[in-house]
Amino acid sequence: MWTQTQRTLLDAILDELVPPSNDGTIPGAGALGVADFLPTADAFAPNPVDTTQAVMMALGESFVELTRPEKVAALHLIEAQKPDAFATLVRLTYMGYYSRPDTRPLFGVGAHPIHPQGYPVPREDEALMDELTAPVRARGKVYRDAK
Amino acid sequence: MQNEPVDVLIIGAGASGAAIAWSLLETRMRILCLEQGPHLKDKGYPSRDDGYELARYGNFSCDPNVRGLKQDYPINADDSCITPVNFNAVGGSTINFLGHWPRMKPSDFRTRSLDGVGADWPVDYDTLAPFYDMNDRNTGVSGLGGNPAYPDYAPELPPIPIGKLGQTLAKGFNARGYHWWPSDVSILSQDHDGRQKCVNAGTCDLGCAAGAKGGTNFTYWPMLENAGVELRSECRVREILVDEATGFATGVLYHGADGQVHEQMAELVVVACNGVGTPRLLLNSKSKAFPDGLANRNGMVGKNLMFHPLTGVAGVFDEPMLGHEGPMACSILSQEFYETDPTRDFVRGYGLHSGRSTPPMTYALGGYGVDSPIPWGAEHREAMDNVYPYLAGLTVVSEDLPEEHNCVTLDPDLTDSDGIAAPKITYRLGDNTRRMLRHGEERAKEILLAAGAKKVLSKGDDNVWWRAGWHQMGTCRMGDDPVTSVVNGWGRSHDVKNLFIVDGSIFPTAGAVNPTSTIQAMALFIGDCIKTNIETLFD
Numbered sequence: 001m002w003t004q005t006q007r008t009l010l011d012a013i014l015d016e017l018v019p020p021s022n023d024g025t026i027p028g029a030g031a032l033g034v035a036d037f038l039p040t041a042d043a044f045a046p047n048p049v050d051t052t053q054a055v056m057m058a059l060g061e062s063f064v065e066l067t068r069p070e071k072v073a074a075l076h077l078i079e080a081q082k083p084d085a086f087a088t089l090v091r092l093t094y095m096g097y098y099s100r101p102d103t104r105p106l107f108g109v110g111a112h113p114i115h116p117q118g119y120p121v122p123r124e125d126e127a128l129m130d131e132l133t134a135p136v137r138a139r140g141k142v143y144r145d146a147k
Numbered sequence: 148m149q150n151e152p153v154d155v156l157i158i159g160a161g162a163s164g165a166a167i168a169w170s171l172l173e174t175r176m177r178i179l180c181l182e183q184g185p186h187l188k189d190k191g192y193p194s195r196d197d198g199y200e201l202a203r204y205g206n207f208s209c210d211p212n213v214r215g216l217k218q219d220y221p222i223n224a225d226d227s228c229i230t231p232v233n234f235n236a237v238g239g240s241t242i243n244f245l246g247h248w249p250r251m252k253p254s255d256f257r258t259r260s261l262d263g264v265g266a267d268w269p270v271d272y273d274t275l276a277p278f279y280d281m282n283d284r285n286t287g288v289s290g291l292g293g294n295p296a297y298p299d300y301a302p303e304l305p306p307i308p309i310g311k312l313g314q315t316l317a318k319g320f321n322a323r324g325y326h327w328w329p330s331d332v333s334i335l336s337q338d339h340d341g342r343q344k345c346v347n348a349g350t351c352d353l354g355c356a357a358g359a360k361g362g363t364n365f366t367y368w369p370m371l372e373n374a375g376v377e378l379r380s381e382c383r384v385r386e387i388l389v390d391e392a393t394g395f396a397t398g399v400l401y402h403g404a405d406g407q408v409h410e411q412m413a414e415l416v417v418v419a420c421n422g423v424g425t426p427r428l429l430l431n432s433k434s435k436a437f438p439d440g441l442a443n444r445n446g447m448v449g450k451n452l453m454f455h456p457l458t459g460v461a462g463v464f465d466e467p468m469l470g471h472e473g474p475m476a477c478s479i480l481s482q483e484f485y486e487t488d489p490t491r492d493f494v495r496g497y498g499l500h501s502g503r504s505t506p507p508m509t510y511a512l513g514g515y516g517v518d519s520p521i522p523w524g525a526e527h528r529e530a531m532d533n534v535y536p537y538l539a540g541l542t543v544v545s546e547d548l549p550e551e552h553n554c555v556t557l558d559p560d561l562t563d564s565d566g567i568a569a570p571k572i573t574y575r576l577g578d579n580t581r582r583m584l585r586h587g588e589e590r591a592k593e594i595l596l597a598a599g600a601k602k603v604l605s606k607g608d609d610n611v612w613w614r615a616g617w618h619q620m621g622t623c624r625m626g627d628d629p630v631t632s633v634v635n636g637w638g639r640s641h642d643v644k645n646l647f648i649v650d651g652s653i654f655p656t657a658g659a660v661n662p663t664s665t666i667q668a669m670a671l672f673i674g675d676c677i678k679t680n681i682e683t684l685f686d
Contacts, residue, residue: 017523021532043205072524090523091512098508099198107507108536109471115194115356118346119472123308123336129291132314133328135321142296142326144486146253146261146271 001039001049009056010035012064016071017093026106029097037096044095045088052092054085148409153179153377156399156413158384158428160184161239162663163650163670164419165367166282168376170674174681178376179411181401183383184218184236187364192356194348200508207353209234209243209516210614218381220563220570222423224616227574229454231423231616232516237380238364240421244617245351245476246360247500247661248288248331250279250668252297254486255658262487262494264548264579265656269627269636270672272298278668278675285370286361286667287339290331296482307336307345312468312539313478316501319598325483325590330500332477333361333664349503351475352515360474380404385567386432387416387441389643394436395685396646402565415677415684417647419670422452422619425652426555427570429623442623442640442648447633449556451549451621452574453657456611458584459502459514460591461540462600468539470504475515476542478503484590485659493582497545497659499591510535516614534604541594543587545580546659549621572616581609618662623652637676638669644685649673 002010011030018029041048058078066074079086097103101111110119124132154176157164168178189195193202204213209232211219216235224230234242253272258265276298283303292301306329309317313329320327334351335344345359358365372378381404388397388410398412418425426449432441440448481499488496505515511531513519521530553574561569592603626632629641634653640646649670651662658665677684 017527019524019528021528026532044201075524087520091520093523094511094520095201095204095508098506098511099201101197104506107531108467108469109506113195113197114199114348114350114353115192116346118348118357121308121310121347121469121472123305124314128314129306129329132317132321133291133293135324136326136328137293137295139324139326140295142482142486143252143298144254144261146257 002035005061006056007035009059009061009064010052012071013056013059013075014093016075017090018097029093032097032100032103034093034096038092041092041095045092048088048092051085051088054082055089058082148407150409150411152398152412153177154413155179155415155417156181156411157417157419158399159239159419159424159650160237160363160368160378160380161419161421162241162363163666164239164417165363165371166667166670167417167419167649167674168371169285169367170671171677172371172374172376174678179413180376180378181382181384181399181411182237182378182380184234184380186237186380187242187354189356192354194350194353194356199350199353200506202353203509204512207243209352211235217564218383220567221561223558223561223569223571227572228576228611229456229574229616230613231572231619232614233421233423236364237368237378238362240617241362241663242354242364243352244663246332246334246474247477248333248664249480249660250297251658251660251665252485255656258495258656264494266549266624266626268655269625275668275672276300278671279664281671282664282667286333286366287335287342288331288333289336291329294328296326296328296485302331304336304339307332307334307474307477308347309478310469310473310503312470312503313501315464315468315598316539316541316594317479319594320481322597323594325481325594327479327481330477330480332474334474334477335359345474347473349471349473349475349506383565383567384428385565387428387646389434389436389441391434391436394643396643415645415647417649419650421650422622422652423555423570423572425648425650426622427557430557431568437642442633442642442646444642445630447624447631449554449622450551451624452553452555452572452619453547453549453621453654454574454616455544455547455618455657455659456576456580456584457542457544457615458588458606458611459540459542460588460595460603460605461538462595462598463534463602463604464537464539464600467536468504470538471506473503476500476502484587491586493579493586495546495548495659497543497583497587499587499594500542500544502540502542504538504540507531507535516612518613539595539598541591543584543591544659545583545587547657548577548579549624549656550577555622576611584611618651618657620651620654620657620662623648624655625653626655638673647673647677
């Protein structure tokens with residue numbers, strides 16, 4: 001979909017929108033390949049490629065040469081100049097990033113489709129529930145009669 | 148095209164349509180239900196997909212304007228601070244509701260007498276209690292008996308786990324001396340009646356592929372279809388027909404799955420399309436006898452729209468709260484501030500719900516029901532790494548009061564895919580509700596801090612959640628006075644003696660609890676009244 005030049009630029013942009021963690025254990029959105037998701041996202045925004053390209057063109061190829069603070073400043077400028085396109089790109093970036101099964105475990109959530117496996121959550125035993133609800137029961141009725 | 152006449156025609160296969168069909172089974176009348184949506188197939192549930200969270204923003208969004216599927220009708224909510232949400236399929240919005248199952252309380256049926264606001268219901272809690280019980284048995288309800296916020300009753304199944312998040316918040320409520328209780332839920336805590344127990348997937352809004360949640364597609368409809376109730380899916384009713392001479396409903400015109408317009412005659416017509424769909428259908432059913440819409444001689448159809456306006460407050464704790472594990476909206480519920488207290492600057496009250504949290508995408512995009520993505524860049528990293536896993540929140544669910552200017556009308560331009568006029572919502576937040584939400588936000592902050600939150604996050608503005616229009620009530624209110632209400636005390640139209648309404652639109656007031664349990668109890672009550680009065684039903 002993207003030319004090599006476009007891909008390099010787009011990955012650099014995406015890595016600023018969702019940057020990697022400082023310790024490098026969590027990759028940024030560019031390194032994770034969110035650029036591949038964007039052309040497939042037309043169910044979530046009209047013309048996602050055109051929108052992405054509008055932001056890329058506004059930033060220009062020289063964006064990749066900038067220092068990180070300069071990149072952030074350039075992005076803020078484009079965010080102000082093209083708020084709708086920028087907001088759409090941010091939204092789609094989050095969708096592409098967090099919909100990946102390999103991303104969810106980085107935030108404590110299972111990689112698996114949520115059904116049929118779900119999560120094993122034990123029911124509180126009766127003693128714990130009795131202990132927790134004791135002060136509530138001790139207060140007694142907290143509703144009004146209506147007769 | 149004309150079809151063979153039936154005795155009872157029910158429009159809508161959601162919560163109330165299914166319940167009244169079940170109630171009428173024993174009459175041995177020929178019952179037909181028309182549903183505009185399809186029968187959802189097993190593979191239709193996105194929770195079985197790797198990227199399941201994406202569906203929340205596409206074809207499984209709770210917002211019909213986002214889904215935009217053939218069976219959906221658009222809703223113009225430009226003049227509203229809350230947009231209605233729903234689902235159109237066999238099961239209706241019980242497909243993607245969250246299964247929270249609190250009952251209304253005795254005072255909810257007497258707000259005019261007790262508090263001088265709203266309207267008293269023609270029925271009371273005690274009358275409805277056996278129908279709540281009956282519906283709970285048909286649905287499968289989990290919870291803990293002995294809740295001091297209600298007259299005594301006990302859910303059949305033990306409570307679902309409240310989890311680390313619920314336990315933590317419970318300690319906060321206890322520290323403040325406030326009421327809380329494990330939520331009653333129409334979610335199975337153990338295998339029951341041939342259905343599988345909840346696996347704590349946490350994505351109840353994406354439909355429960357396991358069938359553990361009490362969607363009527365898993366509860367009532369298998370029973371009904373086995374018993375011979377005819378269900379025609381992908382059939383959208385265009386209008387209800389009337390006999391100009393008698394003023395009785397004679398049947399409907401509907402757009403069938405075959406693309407043709409059909410005429411279906413019936414002796415008795417039951418509307419079960421809820422607080423937006425029902426007034427829309429009645430307003431679209433114009434005739435010489437009813438030039439302003441069916442059953443609308445007094446102009447009350449569509450008036451008094453009520454939602455449950457919501458706002459949320461979240462606490463950031465020291466340890467991960469694992470909020471994505473377990474039924475999405477249900478852990479514990481406080482009704483400490485539910486009843487009117489004359490020392491407050493508002494009447495009636497609200498509930499504090501501890502919903503759980505979502506998987507990371509929804510949080511990054513602003514949270515469930517909110518379109519406000521968190522910041523990008525370094526702030527994004529901080530929020531996702533150091534806030535998201537540690538969150539536990541409280542949602543303030545307020546009682547809306549009926550106000551005539553909040554209403555459903557027909558949009559002059561917008562139509563659905565069959566060319567039928569779409570509904571337009573006009574709704575603004577009442578001052579009483581606004582004060583209530585502010586009070587709730589402050590109490591929620593106190594509770595979260597008492598529970599050990601190191602930081603509390605709240606929006607600090609007057610905006611309510613946009614996609615919070617789950618609970619659509621009041622637009623065809625019931626009452627004894629035909630001047631101020633659309634249906635009588637047992638759901639029969641004052642104007643059309645063989646037309647019944649059984650959904651949330653008949654609620655005179657809203658309470659501050661999720662309404663599905665009460666909607667279905669009311670549908671069963673109305674079914675019982677129909678059976679009791681069968682000899683003189685149309686007098």
